[in-house]
Amino acid sequence: MKRPIAIDLFSGCGGMSLGLEASGFDVIVAVEFDAIHALIHHLNFPYTHTICQDINHLKTDYLKGILQNKGIDEVDLIAGGPPCQGFSLMGKRQLDDPRNSLVFEYVRVIRDLQPKYFIFENVPGIAVGNHKQFLEELINEFESLGYHIAKPIQILDASLFGAPQKRKRLILMGSRHDMQPVNYPLETGEYNDVENTINDLSNIPAFIGKNESIDANKLDYSGFRRNFAPSPQGIYRLCHDRQRDNFVYNHVGSNHTEKSKQRFQNTHQGEVEKTSRFLKLSPTGLCNTLRAGTARDKGAYTAARPIHYNQPRCITVREAGRLHTFPDWFLFHETIWHGFREIGNAVIPMLAKAIGDEIIKVLEIDINQLEVRKLEKIDLEFMAYNMDKASNYWNVSNDIIPKRKRLEMILTDKLMNLEVFFM
Known part of the structure; x- marks a missing residue:
């Protein structure tokens, strides 16, 4: 049986990709901005067309071309967790804030490719206080594109799905209007220390x-x-x-x-x-x-x-x-x-699989009939590539990601209390 098709935006090294593959998907395309992380994704997913590019400059026609060359007419799932950093003053449309451009680009890809389902994951902080305005605007945008959003919106704790780590993520699950609506996975109650x-x-x-x-x-x-x-x-x-x-x-x-x-x-x-x-x-x-x-x-x-x-x-x-x-x-x-x-930066794969399993169910996929393939061997030397070598591999500029302000630092035994907002 043919495996359903997924695209992973903002893929990083591949936590979401891994969880979705474990559910039964083939992750056909992955998009990642960081050259080293993109190379590690390629190392772990050699069958995936990994794109090392700023999504702001990624044309959906290019994605459509990749899919057509692979004989794919329709995408079953698009997943991704775009960073959102800007929260404007009340009364202003926060989705238009330039600091939230990556969220807009995620919406653009959903609009242009019209997948059957999508997963949007992000920090829990966008669901609290005045930041709710951003989340409400985002949901309205998805609904205007013809997607049903599973409600109430949930913040999932990976430890309640069997992961040995306390980690919470806000998850939006969208179903195209002509598809059976997908629901959130139920907590398993499995505890692993x-x-x-x-x-x-x-x-x-x-x-x-x-x-x-x-x-x-x-x-x-x-x-x-x-x-x-x-x-x-x-x-x-x-x-x-x-x-x-x-x-x-x-x-x-x-x-x-x-x-x-x-x-x-x-x-x-x-x-x-x-x-x-x-x-x-x-x-x-x-x-x-x-x-x-x-x-x-x-x-x-x-x-x-x-x-x-x-x-x-x-x-x-x-x-x-x-x-x-x-x-x-x-x-x-x-x-x-x-x-x-x-x-x-990765989604916990065990949680990603729990979410992916719900979409497999509504797609009515018999996982016992899915093909499991032997993949080509990839050079393990990719684990050692520095940013210059990784950038050369992808033929991208090493200046895309700003360089270090300090060339060398002694990090051992020092607290770097630099947690991102609500992570």
Whole structure:
């Protein structure tokens, strides 16, 4: 049976793409502005036509051409989470605020391609206080295009769908007027704690300054960790075969000072370390919301990362990936900064799958009949590309994303309290 077709706008490294593929979709096109994140998406989704471009300059005729060349007449789903930064004074139309141009571009693509369904995800902050005006205008815009919006609008907490991390996102679900309306997924009540997610990695020292591999045979993929196995299993059983080797990458950590390690060791589980203000994870609790850090024009700061519950260090990129429900075959950039930005900006795949499953239901797709393919192997060296090399790969200017204000920073053991609004 042919898999339904999805497009992922503002795709990042591919959290939403992964969840949708796990539901049974083929993500045919992905659009991402950041050259490194786009390359990591390409590394993980080699069958997808990944476009590294500012969506403000992306013509929908170009997207239509890609679809036509692939023999696709209609798009089943468009998903995306455009950043929205501008909240104008009351009485003004906030959708027209230039700072919200990316939201407008998302609406433009929906208008021009007319998918059967769409998913709009964003920070919960746009649903509170005076910011409600923006959300109301956005809903009215979608309804004027002929889409039914599932109501009441919901803010979904990924931890209530089985993710071992407390992370809330506002979700809009739209159904074209001629399609069966889709509803929000029901909370599963499944609870997965930190220890059951990353415990088997605890005995393997974090790699400092190098992205070495771990033989997957040394890890334990029983219970909830079955979902993270090197070949797609569990919630990812419908994902295509990436033909990875039997090694796990990205177990990369920071080079902490001995003084910091002692402070981490002396901090009780579930409490905040007083100097760094980092949270030390509780093995039986949930991970706090993982943040993305700042872009390079704002100093390229790594976001504050939680302290491991039984190791005197912050969690590694791979441990963060698991706490975000990425499987071990999913690859990130080899550096801590890019790797954590990719994870912190991503939709939790387990939540994306729960949402995607609802659309699969109303499309009346029999998932047992869906094809699972072997994908072409991709060069793992993409994990090591810097911005110059990634930009050259995509043939885009390295100046599109502003450069760092400081060329080099010592980030270890410093709190970077730079959380984005309501993330």
